[in-house]
Amino acid sequence: MGLHAYLLLAAAVFTTGLFGVLTRRNAVGILLGVELMLNAVNINFVAFARYNAEIAGLVFALFTIAITVAEVAIGLAIVIAIFRVRQTVDADHLDLLKG
């Protein structure tokens, strides 16, 4: 298997996540799409690290995973805070900042 195969797989997962982000109404559903996209990026990092015998890609993937966990924790805390105020997590109804 060459590097191409891994990059193609990652691209397919990334675009699937992008589709989810664009089409989901539920805020949690949108976050799940973002998770898929970040995950696909990690595959790229690790694949490039392996095929170039370079440790930097692994370090980068490790940092991405750690920061994603922090992002999910805060993102979902915001979703729950919004739910407590507005009683909905439908992204189409959360337009308070709309000018």
Next chain:
Amino acid sequence: MTLETVGFWGLAVVLLASSLAVVLARNLFHSVLYLAMALVATGGVFLLLDAAFLFGVQLLLYAGGVVTIVVFAIMLTEQLVGERIRQTSRRLAPGGVVAVGVFVGVLVSLGRVSLPTARPPFPGNQTAALGEALVTRYVVALELLAILFVATLLGALYFARPDD
């Protein structure tokens, strides 16, 4: 067909199928379970790429931590039984066009470059090298990550405070 080829295609099918299920499932709870499957399959891809340590991190943090937090969030914002957990999608056609467009763009640019097909041998123990790199060359970033986690903890506590 080597073991790696078989493993890659098997994992690719599982990963793509569960990814599609995440974005298409009507029940939000099912979406999360499919996400857990996709994350474990990604961990399998890491194993194929000889990154055993990242496989462990992926299982612990992603498949363990993230999925648990998301399940909690769903339980707090939706009713598990009833209509509310059903989610609908909107603008499927434009979203599909954009997604396919991005994929084709990546495909075209991938076709133009020549990438390595053979794996160079990794000098020494990969996990040990990763640990050493984290506390030498990337030590500043590691410390910044610690600060980020403290900020995250404080932020989560702030959002979780009781109304007064």
